[in-house]
Amino acid sequence: xxxxxxxxxxxxxxxxxxxxxxxxxxxxxxxxxxxxxxxxxxxxxxxxxxxxxxxxxxxxxxxxxxxxxxxxxxxxxxxxxxxxxxxxxxxxxxxxxxxxxxxxxxxxxxxxxxxxxxxxxxxxxxxxxxxxxxxxxxxxxxxxxxxxxxxxxxxxxxxxxxxxxxxxxxxxxxxxxxxxxxxxxxxxxxxxxx
Numbered sequence: 001x002x003x004x005x006x007x008x009x010x011x012x013x014x015x016x017x018x019x020x021x022x023x024x025x026x027x028x029x030x031x032x033x034x035x036x037x038x039x040x041x042x043x044x045x046x047x048x049x050x051x052x053x054x055x056x057x058x059x060x061x062x063x064x065x066x067x068x069x070x071x072x073x074x075x076x077x078x079x080x081x082x083x084x085x086x087x088x089x090x091x092x093x094x095x096x097x098x099x100x101x102x103x104x105x106x107x108x109x110x111x112x113x114x115x116x117x118x119x120x121x122x123x124x125x126x127x128x129x130x131x132x133x134x135x136x137x138x139x140x141x142x143x144x145x146x147x148x149x150x151x152x153x154x155x156x157x158x159x160x161x162x163x164x165x166x167x168x169x170x171x172x173x174x175x176x177x178x179x180x181x182x183x184x185x186x187x188x189x190x191x192x193x194x
Contacts, residue, residue, distance in 0.1 A: 149177035
């Protein structure tokens with residue numbers, strides 16, 4: 001009986017704490033939605049970052065960091081996917097060449113995004129020219145990663161390479177490129193507000 005009455009006394013507190021957390025999550029989700037509206041691929045942005053709402057909260061820096069991390073993870077998966085495809089038997093010579101080139105580009109993308117994640121994470125509370133220098137590095141590397149993604153896709157242009165390999169590469173790398181584009185926009189936005 002005593003336990004039941006203690007529980008009943010604590011019930012309103014549990015309700016209040018739960019409501020406060022859901023309100024914070026709603027405002028955090030709205031921050032992500034509003035920030036993503038400034039990107040080229042807002043739906044991809046919202047979908048890829050909404051699960052990080054509690055860690056991002058309403059921090060432009062955390063948002064940029066999460067966007068870079070998502071882009072890096074997707075680039076790593078795409079690189080693994082391209083590596084597996086390059087090992088398929090019966091590839092046409094042009095397909096194999098395009099896959100090898102794409103693998104090199106995706107490797108570069110992973111390297112550049114890794115550098116960007118580390119640079120943003122390690123820049124601490126930099127200010128002034130120090131902040132500008134670090135952000136310039138991040139923006140340059142992310143922009144170069146986006147170019148690498150597009151160069152990979154360019155290797156599969158033309159009708160000679162139409163087919164399942166091209167379609168599957170395009171789906172993987174296009175997703176990486178969209179996330180990378182969004183990460184670049186969110187990094188630029190963070191830099192402009194600092």
